[in-house]
Amino acid sequence: xxxxxxxxxxxxxxxxxDAYSRxxxxxxxxxxxxxxxxxxxxxxxxxxxxxxxxxxxFASARAFLLDEYVGLPADHPERYRAFIERVFTGRVDxxxxxxxxxxxxAEDLSAAGVAYDAAxxxxxxxxLQILGIxxxxxxxxxxxxxxxxxxxxxxxxxxKTRLDNARFFDDDLDQVxxxxxxxxxxxxxxxxxxxxxxxGLNKAQAxxxxxxxxVSARWPASVLQLHPHATVVxxxxxxxxxxxxxxxxxxxxGKPDWQGI
Ligand code: GLP
Numbered sequence: 001x002x003x004x005x006x007x008x009x010x011x012x013x014x015x016x017x018d019a020y021s022r023x024x025x026x027x028x029x030x031x032x033x034x035x036x037x038x039x040x041x042x043x044x045x046x047x048x049x050x051x052x053x054x055x056x057x058f059a060s061a062r063a064f065l066l067d068e069y070v071g072l073p074a075d076h077p078e079r080y081r082a083f084i085e086r087v088f089t090g091r092v093d094x095x096x097x098x099x100x101x102x103x104x105x106a107e108d109l110s111a112a113g114v115a116y117d118a119a120x121x122x123x124x125x126x127x128l129q130i131l132g133i134x135x136x137x138x139x140x141x142x143x144x145x146x147x148x149x150x151x152x153x154x155x156x157x158x159x160k161t162r163l164d165n166a167r168f169f170d171d172d173l174d175q176v177x178x179x180x181x182x183x184x185x186x187x188x189x190x191x192x193x194x195x196x197x198x199x200g201l202n203k204a205q206a207x208x209x210x211x212x213x214x215v216s217a218r219w220p221a222s223v224l225q226l227h228p229h230a231t232v233v234x235x236x237x238x239x240x241x242x243x244x245x246x247x248x249x250x251x252x253x254g255k256p257d258w259q260g261i
Contacts, residue, residue, distance in 0.1 A: 001230045002261060003211055003248040005239040009039075009199040012233045013046040016130070016195055019231075019261050020047055021056055023128050023193075029060040031120075033129030033188075034088065034099075035140070036066070036080045039197045040130050044088035051092040058094040062123055064116075065101035066131070066140040067182035070154065072104060078168050079104070102152060102181035113152040113181055120187065129191035133198045136160075137206040137219035141182035148215075148223045150184025185223045194230045195261070196221060198238040207234055208241035231261045 006012050023030050034040075050056040065080055072079045077086075081101045089099045100119060106112035120126060136144055141155050157165075162176040169175035188194065198207045210221035211232055224230040239245045 001211065001225055001227070001232060002252075003239075003242070003244075004231065004233045004252050004261065005236065005242070005245050005248050006233065007236050009235050010042055012197060012199075012235065013042040015261060016043045016197070016233060017046040017050060019128060019193070019195060021050065022260050024056060024058070024061065027127065028057070029062070030127040031123050031125065032058075032061055032063040033126040033191055034063050034065050034084055035130050035132050036083050037132040039132035039199055041087060043130065043197070044091075047088065048091045056092075058092045061094060062098045063089060063094060063100070064120055064123070064126060064183075065099075066129075066188070067180055068102040068104040069177040070104045070109060070179035070181060071177055074105065102183075104177075104181055109154045109179075109181060113154060116152045116181070116183075117187055120190075126191040127193065129188060129194045131188070131194060131196040131221075133196055133203055133206050133210065133221050134161075135202050135206055137210050137221050139185060139188060139196075139221045139223075141180045142185050142188075142220045144220060145217045146185060146220050148217055148220075149186040149189075152181060152183045152187050155180055155182050185220060189223060189227055191227075192229065194224055194227050196224060196230065196232045198232070198234045200235070201237045201240065203234075203238040204241045207232070207238045208243075212243055233261075 068080045102116045103112040131139055143158055156179055166173050166176050209219040213222055215222045215225050
């Protein structure tokens with residue numbers, strides 16, 4: 001696991017965007033794993049900027065979302081499929097039919113989870129998976145005590161997550177879905193490169209536990225310690241509880257530019 005400590009969240013965007021630029025230059029039809037939440041927005045903005053500047057094209061790429069609410073109508077603005085289109089995929093030249101998310105409107109949700117994992121496999125697997133981290137260490141909607149080897153499946157949202165997300169539903173808890181389909185930690189672990197971002201003091205404990213603590217379902221993102229190519233990019237606040245933060249800084253500062261992340 002490579003840990004990169006930057007000063008501010010905006011310093012992370014070019015570092016992560018460089019990973020996309022390198023990947024797409026080498027493999028224009030790369031498969032991208034996309035995350036919702038506020039954390040990756042700076043990276044998406046930087047990718048859009050590079051696309052508009054003619055530095056990057058996604059024309060042959062494909063993308064898979066991490067998760068989706070169950071039961072929100074197809075035209076609901078808070079569906080993750082709609083969210084990602086607003087903040088990223090609709091702003092670059094990714095073909096709309098090249099972007100997929102778990103089908104939260106499927107009649108058979110278990111079958112939809114299995115089909116989603118199969119679709120990722122058929123696309124050749126995810127080359128670059130971007131991830132945020134929850135304050136309790138969750139990845140996608142894999143909350144504490146989720147299986148470390150789970151696949152895409154139906155999950156019940158915790159009261160805390162529903163409360164946190166009520167701000168996107170007119171602060172009306174009744175409007176917040178109770179269930180979701182989420183890639184499992186096992187699915188996420190099959191990505192070839194996993195890049196997890198964490199910003200702000202409220203992520204500091206989760207970052208400490210997941211990066212330097214024991215691998216445990218108690219802190220789901222700790223599973224990334226077992227990933228052969230995981231990169232964690234955190235700002236100074238989120239890194240504030242890391243014992244080895246100076247070591248991470250020195251190591252990254254001494255890395256040759258051509259190596260990338
Ligand atoms: C949700 C998403 C996660 C995301 C998390 C943190 O639960 N399903 O993928 O990482 O929120 O959100 P934020 O990035 O807004 O802090």
